[in-house]
Amino acid sequence: MAHIIVVGNEKGGAGKSTVSMHVATALVRMGHRLSALDLDLRQKSLGRYVANRRAFMERQGVDLPSPEYRELPEVSADQLKPGENMYDHRLSAVIAELEPQSDFILIDCPGSHTRLSQVAHSLADTLITPLNDSFVDFDLLATTDSDGKILGPSVYSEMVWNARQLRAQAGLKPIDWVVMRNRLGAQNMVNKKKMEAAVQNLAKRIGFRAAPGFNERVIFRELFPRGLTLLDLRDIGVMQLNISNIAARQELRDLLKSLNLPGVRVKF
Template sequence: MAHVIVIGNEKGGAGKSTVSMHIATALARLEHSVCTVDLDLRQRSLGRYLENRSAFCAREGLTLPSAAYHDFQPPKEGDEIEALMASLDDLETGYDFVLIDCPGSHTPLSQVAHSRADTLVTPLNDSFIDFDLLARIDADGTTVKGPSIYSEMVWTARQRRAKAGEPPIDWVVIRNRLGSQAMVNKRKMEVAIDALSRRIGFRPAPGFSERVVFRELFPKGLTLLDLRDVGVTSLTMSNIAARQELRDLIKALDLPDVAVTF
């Protein structure tokens, strides 16, 4: 059975699709079979990212290691949950990994995806506005007062898996768009994330810093790992640092049978 990776939170703009594309492509480059599913049926950022990749490769005559894409389209309103569960049942028998990119909102499809997750990755902008997604905090940003609605949804998904006799979800929260300076807010976020991780049971992991390169890669469907293959022979210090961040992220996820060699 495939190992299911779910990329999810309930806020837009946290970098879910960028994280999804880079994890999926990294696994494909490590010679694992990967299928992606985009559950944001309105915006389809991950789907468009992969479409851009296919178009670029066709135009340039290139073959790049890539994840497969399952274009999930519910047959009709009211059958979405059954259709998604049937699709995941099929995909889990044909790949090493199934990666699901969830929308930035609470939907029944997102709930189903979370209950199927072996590894849940939650990108979080390095801001207390986004931290509020996970927990309520006091005015000083130092004391966690209680879990928030998304954490409660993950808890429900964990309970469902436990009742079904399935392994627990490995929940990993990654801090995205980190600034380079050691600001007071950055230090407070680090303390708050560490305290909350022990309280509600997730693992903090390094994410991606704010870099222009991510916005530049999307139109061609490329990732940091593709640059040399498309003729970029001299990487900038920013690109090298970003590759290291991706390497650190894949290592931190600790996925089964994945040895990071890029």
């Protein structure tokens, strides 16, 4: 069976699609068969990222390693079993189709609470949660008092807990939940230290692993319109990477290593 990677966080702007595209492309470049789904049926940021990539390759006449992107299939009412949810059927149908041809299936979830996102989290073998380095974003994981003391899990953590319970009831292995601090700023060291301590404390309490994320870099915003990732730069003729680009590649390498995905030997 394919290993399912879910990239989820119920808050928009956390960098889920950037993380999804970079992880997906890196795995394809390392020789793994990867299929990708975007469950944000309205915005489709990952879907647009892939479409931008296809358009760039066509314009430039280049062939870049890319994930196999699929849309959710449309279904009619007569295809549903009595009491079956249409969204559940659409997701399970495409997963069943992709599993035989994929080593990994990566699912990018919307920045909101939806039925599709709930189901996807229950399917996750590995769950990646990008988290902006802010206590506003941290509030999705845990509620805190004015001194930053953790009072208890918040809405997103509770949703992951429910997904874990569903997997346990189905006899599936536990979700490997990885929270990555994302868009780290170059300044405000006091806030960084507080966030690091809070994330490490919460990791022990509710059971996730903290992983290195990406610093805030202009390059990520520049890559999206062309559908490119950090690993594509040399393929399109950028032979001399600047210090920021080299550091960003190392951040991606560190993230891939920390995910500890089955059969993956990180090399790029």
